[in-house]
Amino acid sequence: MAEAHPTKRLQLWFQDEARIGNKGRVCHRWWLRGQRPPGLCDRRYQWTYIFSAVRPATGDDFTLVLPEVSTRATRLFFDAFAGALPEDVHAVVVLDGAGWHQLRPADLPANLTLVTLPPYSPELNPVERVWLYLRERFLSLRLLDDTEAIIDACCDAWNALTDEPRRLQSLCAYPWIMRVAS
DSSP states (O other): TTTTTSSEEEEEEEEEEEEEEEOOOOOOOOTTTTOOOOOOOOOOOEEEEEEEEEEETTTTTEEEEEEESSSSHHHHHHHHOOOOSSSSSSEEEEEEHHHGGGOOOGSSSTTEEEEEEEEETTGGTTTTHHHHHHHHIIIISOOSSSHHHHHHHHHHHHHHHHHHHHHHHHHHHHHHHHHHHH
């Protein structure tokens, strides 16, 4: 990889997306033994998606909340992400093999290289832990009125996560990633 981009600094990033909506998610909650804890449930189907790329070595992130998950949305995310990178950086982005990630190299910005994880291995992508953290602490057991409220909740949750210094790095810095990234 370094030989292909000799004048660039290589950075290792991990990317994933999460669906957030009215249909809440069951989460762990302390409650009285033998009793079921109360929780809110909504039967509507409104969703939005958080697309995020995280650099575990530093805790840097790039995040967009988009209305759909598709090849078009993925291309939009990667174009914006590539535009936010410094001129002297080439990002190696590790992601799962979802169908909407199958972009042709011609569709990718020149400063990105995509590396697909093996099938059925979400535990290798540290961004999955970020989604669990957000859902457990900010996005579960809530009723959200409409798509705008869902977007606001996603943005508020992400801002609360990134306001805590080094929280994102602590969630994503798996030991094997730190050995590879150093």
